[in-house]
Amino acid sequence: MTATNRPPIKPLTGGALGTPVCSTHMKLGHSSHRVLQAALGHTAKAIQWLAPAVCVLCRQTHPSTEAICDDCDQHLPRNQVPCPHCALPSAGMTSTTTLKCCTHCQQHRFYFSETHAPFLMQWGIRDLIHLWKFQHQPQLSPLLASLFIREVFTPADLPRSLVLIPIPTQWRRQLQRGFDHTRVLAQAIAATYPHSLTVKPWLRHTRSGATQHRLSRLARWRNQHERFAVNAKIQGCRVVLLDDVMTTGATVNAAAETCLEAGAKQVTVWCLARTPEPGSPLTRYHGGLCNGEAHHEPSLRKPNAR
Ligand SMILES: [Zn+2]
Ligand SMILES: [Zn+2]
16 A cells, blocks of 8 residues: 555544544434534634644654654654565565565464565664553554554455454563553554454463563473464464564464364464564664563564563
């Protein structure tokens, strides 16, 4: 999807300004409704003039009620040529290149069938995720949900009747952050999604992953086994696992394996951003807003890091 035909993202305000209230619409006649709508539109413009929106990324004022300005939106780092299986970005390949599985997929057995990760974990989306997750800004969830849906699907190819299962957040992390970020994101996606999409928090951790940092790279992959348990209702379902960031894929892979063992028909993965492989030309860090809390998913290339 190009920048020019990109539909607008959902306003941070939830679209309250300029949007008629349904119950009011039901009670008022058509002409009264038009008058009310015009009045609300003028009020929104007056509020915008008196207190213009500030982009959460560049902190500049901008002429809309959206959470980020058009310029920041256009410069978000998009995952333009992802592996169709694990969404690892392929540096230096054109969008017309026919991709099969990447070397990462050839080295590991993945239990999910495909991955949608529209952004790279770089400046812009990385800062939005860090603000949202580490600086307690759950109100950014509708923005992130809208960005994900807009980048991944066109209205014609939105899949229907999905079961969306958020990767569970460990209780210690939930306490630190004040909210279960993947569950909140799943609910925001369901609220934005135009078709039937049910959020089912069917996965749970069976043990803490706190000792992961002591393990070798290979042991980490093995250690993911039996890390999750899933509700038996998953039997026969096609499910989507939702996480915010995919680094090695070890976490979602363990969850996918658990789902298949419990009888799920198919597992796909949705995540906001994919981390390029270390050493890739796509790997660049432009600073960020992280408060020092490491991402929960272990890195294959940094066996001593958590
Ligand atoms: Zn901006
Ligand atoms: Zn791959």
